[in-house]
Amino acid sequence: MELIEIFTSRVNESGAQLHIAPDIEEAYRLAEELVLSNSGDGERFISEQEYTIAEGIYGVAENGGIWLDSTSVSSRVRPFIAENLALIISKSKICSNMEELYRVVSPASTGFGVLISGPSKTADIEQCLVYGAHGAIKHYVILY
Amino acid sequence: MSKHSKEGKKFLSDKSKASWHDDTLWGVRKKRDRAVSMIDDWEVLRERASSVKERVLDNLEEYILQFENSARNNGVIVHRAKNGSELNSIILNLLKSRGFTRVVKSKSMLTEECSLNHFLEYNGIEVVDTDLGERIIQFRGESPSHIVLPAIHLKREEIGETFHNRIGTPAGCSDPIQLTAAARVHLRSKFLNAQAAITGVNFAVAESGTVVICTNEGNADMGLNASAKLHIHCMGMEKIVPTFGDLAIFTRLLARNATGQAITTYTSHYTLPDEDCEMHIVILDNGRSERLRNPIFRNSLKCIRCGACMNTCPVYRRSGGHSYRYLIPGPIGSIIAPFGNCQNVSKKSQNNQNERIYSDLPFASSLCGSCSSVCPVKIDIHNQLYQWRQILTRKKQVSPIKRVVMKFVGKILASHLLYSYAGKIARLAIRISPRVLIYNRLNAWGLERELPVPPKESFNEWFRRTQKS
Ligand code: SF4
Numbered sequence: 001m002e003l004i005e006i007f008t009s010r011v012n013e014s015g016a017q018l019h020i021a022p023d024i025e026e027a028y029r030l031a032e033e034l035v036l037s038n039s040g041d042g043e044r045f046i047s048e049q050e051y052t053i054a055e056g057i058y059g060v061a062e063n064g065g066i067w068l069d070s071t072s073v074s075s076r077v078r079p080f081i082a083e084n085l086a087l088i089i090s091k092s093k094i095c096s097n098m099e100e101l102y103r104v105v106s107p108a109s110t111g112f113g114v115l116i117s118g119p120s121k122t123a124d125i126e127q128c129l130v131y132g133a134h135g136a137i138k139h140y141v142i143l144y
Numbered sequence: 145m146s147k148h149s150k151e152g153k154k155f156l157s158d159k160s161k162a163s164w165h166d167d168t169l170w171g172v173r174k175k176r177d178r179a180v181s182m183i184d185d186w187e188v189l190r191e192r193a194s195s196v197k198e199r200v201l202d203n204l205e206e207y208i209l210q211f212e213n214s215a216r217n218n219g220v221i222v223h224r225a226k227n228g229s230e231l232n233s234i235i236l237n238l239l240k241s242r243g244f245t246r247v248v249k250s251k252s253m254l255t256e257e258c259s260l261n262h263f264l265e266y267n268g269i270e271v272v273d274t275d276l277g278e279r280i281i282q283f284r285g286e287s288p289s290h291i292v293l294p295a296i297h298l299k300r301e302e303i304g305e306t307f308h309n310r311i312g313t314p315a316g317c318s319d320p321i322q323l324t325a326a327a328r329v330h331l332r333s334k335f336l337n338a339q340a341a342i343t344g345v346n347f348a349v350a351e352s353g354t355v356v357i358c359t360n361e362g363n364a365d366m367g368l369n370a371s372a373k374l375h376i377h378c379m380g381m382e383k384i385v386p387t388f389g390d391l392a393i394f395t396r397l398l399a400r401n402a403t404g405q406a407i408t409t410y411t412s413h414y415t416l417p418d419e420d421c422e423m424h425i426v427i428l429d430n431g432r433s434e435r436l437r438n439p440i441f442r443n444s445l446k447c448i449r450c451g452a453c454m455n456t457c458p459v460y461r462r463s464g465g466h467s468y469r470y471l472i473p474g475p476i477g478s479i480i481a482p483f484g485n486c487q488n489v490s491k492k493s494q495n496n497q498n499e500r501i502y503s504d505l506p507f508a509s510s511l512c513g514s515c516s517s518v519c520p521v522k523i524d525i526h527n528q529l530y531q532w533r534q535i536l537t538r539k540k541q542v543s544p545i546k547r548v549v550m551k552f553v554g555k556i557l558a559s560h561l562l563y564s565y566a567g568k569i570a571r572l573a574i575r576i577s578p579r580v581l582i583y584n585r586l587n588a589w590g591l592e593r594e595l596p597v598p599p600k601e602s603f604n605e606w607f608r609r610t611q612k613s
Contacts, residue, residue, distance in 0.1 A: 010406055062183075062396070063406035076418055077369035080362045080410075098392035098407075107388055108352035111218075111416030115395075117407050120362040124277035124293070125320040126300045127168050133276055133324060134331060135362030135410070 003061045007094050008143065010064030014118030015131060016139040024088070027144040028053070031086035034140045052082035052136075056089040058105055059143075062097040065117035066141065070110035079116060085136035087116065089143055146504035152463030161299060166461040168296070173455040175404025176518070183400070193397055194522035196390045197446035200382070201436060207350045207384045208427065214353030218416050220423045227430045228258030234426055235260065235342065235376060236267055244339035244374060247271045250364035251344025251357060252278055253291055253449065254378050254428060256471055260342075271342075272334045274363040276327050283310045289465025291472055292402050292451035297464050331363070341372035345379035346448070347394055348425075351387045354415040355379065355425060358398060358408040365412050375417070376424045381432050382445040394448060397520040402450040435483055440531050444479045446521040453515035453525055459508050468505060475515035475525045478505035482532060503541040506532035564604060571598040 011018045019034070021027035035051035054073050056066035066087045068079055079085060095101050107113050120135030131137055145153075156162045180186050200207055212222045225231035239247065245268060249255065252273055261282070264271045273282040277294035281287065283306050288294030295303065304318030313326045343364045347356040355377045357364045368375050385391050399405040417423035436442050454460045454474035465473035470481035481502035506529045509515075515525040536542055537550065556562045575598060601609070 013406070014409070060407075065407050065411070075369070077366075080365040080369060098395045099389060102388035102392050107413050108349070108354050108415040111414075112418070113413040113415075114365070115407065115411040116409065117405075117411075118409050121360045121409055122276045122324060123360075123403075124275070124280065124295050125303055125323055126298075127171070127293070127296070128300075128320040130321050130324040132328060133361035133363070134274070134328060134335070134366045 003094050003096060004091055004143075007059055007061040007064060010061065010117075011141045012064075014064045014139075015121060015129075016064070016118045016141045019140060019142045021142050021144040024090070024144055027088045027142045031088055031140065031142050034142075035082075035084040035086050035138075050082045051084040051086070052078045053086045053088070054079060056087045057093065058101055059089045059094045059141075060097060060101050060115065061094055063115075063117055064141075065115040067101060067105055067113060067115050069105070069107075069113040076112055079114065080120075080135045082136055083132070084138045084140070085116075085119075086140040086142060089141065091143055146507065147469065148463065148467050148504045148508040151467035151469065152459075152508075155464040155467055156462065162462065162464075164299075165296065165464060169455045169461045172293075172403060173452070173518070176401055176452055176455070177404075179400040179404040179406060182406070183396070189393060189397060190520055190522055193393050193448075193520055194446065196385060196393060197521050200384050200386065201442060201445055204381065204384070204436065207386060208381060210386075211348055211350040211353060211384055212427075214349075214351060215425055216353070218353045218423075220353060220417060220425055223424065223426045225426055225428045225430070228260075228428075231255075231258045231378065231426055231428050231430075232260050232263040235378075236264060236269070238374060238376060238424060239264070239269055239340055240267075242339075242374060245269050246334075246338050247340045247342060248274050248334055248338040248367040248372065249342045250274050250278075250359065250367050251346070253288075253471070254344050254380055255342060256287070257430065258428070272331070272338075274331050274334065274367055275359070275361060276324065276331075276363075279327060279331065280306060283307075287466070287471060289473065290451060290454055291449050291474075297466060332366075335366045335370040338367060338370065338372045340374035340376065341367035342376045342378060343368065345377050345383050345425075346398070347385050347391055348379055348383045349386075349388060349391055349413075350384050352415055354413050356391060356395070357412045357414070358395070358410070359412075360403075360405075360409045362410050365410055368414070369418070373421050374424070375414075375421055376426060377414070378426045378428060381427050381429055382436075382447075398448060398450055401452045401518065401520040431483055435480075441479060441483065441528055443523050444476065444525075444528060446523050447476050448521055450520055452518040452520070456514045456518050458510060458512065458514070463508070468508070470502060470505070475509060475529065476523070478502070478508060479525065479528045479532065481505050482536070499536065499539065499541050503536050506530075506536060507542070564602065567602050571600070571602070574598045 008018055019030055021030050031053045054068055058067045066089055119131040119139040120133045121131055122133035123129050215222050223234050247269055249271055261271050273279050280295045280303055289297040300318040307313040307323055308315050311326055311330045343357055345355045346358045395411055399408045453476050457475050460474040468477050470477050472480055482499045509529050511526050513526045556566050
């Protein structure tokens with residue numbers, strides 16, 4: 001249980017929005033609701049209304065990151081190009097740190113893997129933190 | 145006055161900007177301390193990171209061969225480049241033979257080292273740096289002033305003006321959110337039309353042939369995956385880590401030490417080429433083998449480019465990255481710069497040349513050791529700077545006045561009698577001399593320093609007196 005607590009606080013620190021769902025069906029429903037309800041928000045940036053929902057393979061408590069590989073998304077660009085990104089992850093799939101992650105996911109086997117922690121960010125202008133430099137502007141994590 | 149001091153003085157002439165720079169980087173250092181304190185076994189982790197790097201450097205060629213083999217088995221084409229011009233022509237040939245002219249680039253420190261941009265542009269290729277900070281300085285024709293925060297020397301108004309001129313943001317707009325939004329639109333069109341993507345590499349895993357790229361913006365991943373069919377990863381030969389177990393140490397350390405985040409937003413692992421895409425890796429030497437053979441400075445190859453030694457350095461914070469005049473500024477840059485890896489110069493003259501050009505940098509340090517204490521891979525940075533001072537002085541690369549004075553001071557410090565006598569004189573002289581004697585235009589030392597008020601007696605004198613009573 002402690003792992004889950006650490007994970008959720010790191011997720012919040014990463015700039016992501018955390019939601020809890022009772023089961024996977026509800027998690028998907030919630031994910032869809034979130035990415036669609038907010039897709040208008042991106043107008044400030046660009047008119048495209050794209051979003052991606054994906055199921056994470058493992059989450060890492062120590063940094064709030066979620067591991068995706070080639071099997072999680074239809075193409076590699078999906079998690080990066082979407083304005084709104086929702087990642088669904090099971091409470092039973094949280095490991096403690098990177099060492100454990102690489103042991104449980106076989107990181108090279110599908111050819112591509114990425115650990116994502118929060119929305120795309122930059123602080124290149126006077127160290128002001130801005131979300132949505134290139135990738136997701138809104139990043140949701142749905143834990144079930 | 146040394147070149148660094150002169151440039152530093154220019155930097156300090158804008159007082160409010162200089163103090164903003166100092167405070168902001170110190171703020172990053174404090175964030176780093178917080179992030180580090182969240183890991184119980186931080187010191188153990190640092191020790192492990194250091195020993196992995198040592199092991200890699202001890203067996204570098206073997207690990208590179210293992211990495212090459214693994215990557216080739218994955219269907220990746222691996223190239224080796226001895227120097228910058230080789231890397232540049234490998235890349236140009238790849239682009240030309242496919243008729244590609246539109247390139248997006250990310251994590252550009254290594255390709256900057258080779259002046260790839262100029263070379264490709266000269267050959268009719270459009271190269272777009274896609275990291276926001278790197279794009280800003282590319283627009284301005286500047287070089288990065290920090291390895292992690294390339295545009296830290298600029299204020300928002302300056303960036304607003306650049307964007308107004310280059311991508312048509314409204315005049316006078318300097319709001320970071322609006323400027324970032326405009327850059328997003330501008331760069332997205334570049335990503336979606338790119339034919340080739342060039343990236344740097346944070347780590348290369350020998351056991352699997354995987355390249356690992358860490359960014360907060362996601363620009364490397366957008367570049368590789370949005371449209372480009374030719375993917376070229378450029379890495380220095382020292383980027384190898386043996387296994388994923390070893391990699392874990394570094395992905396735990398890097399972002400905490402660099403920006404105080406638990407991890408970068410994206411930690412991407414590329415092993416196999418994507419469908420319909422070609423994946424190439426260029427491994428660059430460019431003077432690294434030579435540094436590897438140097439027993440004193442070899443350790444500097446352990447660097448994972450986190451930038452922490454810059455953020456913590458009292459000299460860097462108050463003189464700005466450009467005062468170092470070298471691609472990598474700050475403490476670690478001052479070690480690498482005198483080695484240099486300029487291209488198109490014969491090896492021997494090149495080295496001497498770099499030692500001459502950058503001979504002031506190892507002296508641009510207070511030797512306080514703060515750099516070494518924050519370095520995640522335990523490079524003895526301040527000691528290497530000290531070693532450079534010895535070498536450069538022996539090679540007569542420092543000013544003749546400094547050499548004579550140092551010789552004289554050396555004699556005094558070596559003799560007990562002379563030392564206590566000189567101390568007496570100095571304590572008296574500093575108290576009674578008019579300021580103009582020290583703080584005049586002829587004495588560069590006085591321009592850069594303020595003397596403390598001298599005590600009335602030395603420690604020895606005080607000890608003897610208090611012992612008696
Ligand atoms: S020398 Fe150490 S502290 Fe400086 S950038 Fe390299 S790894 Fe970081």
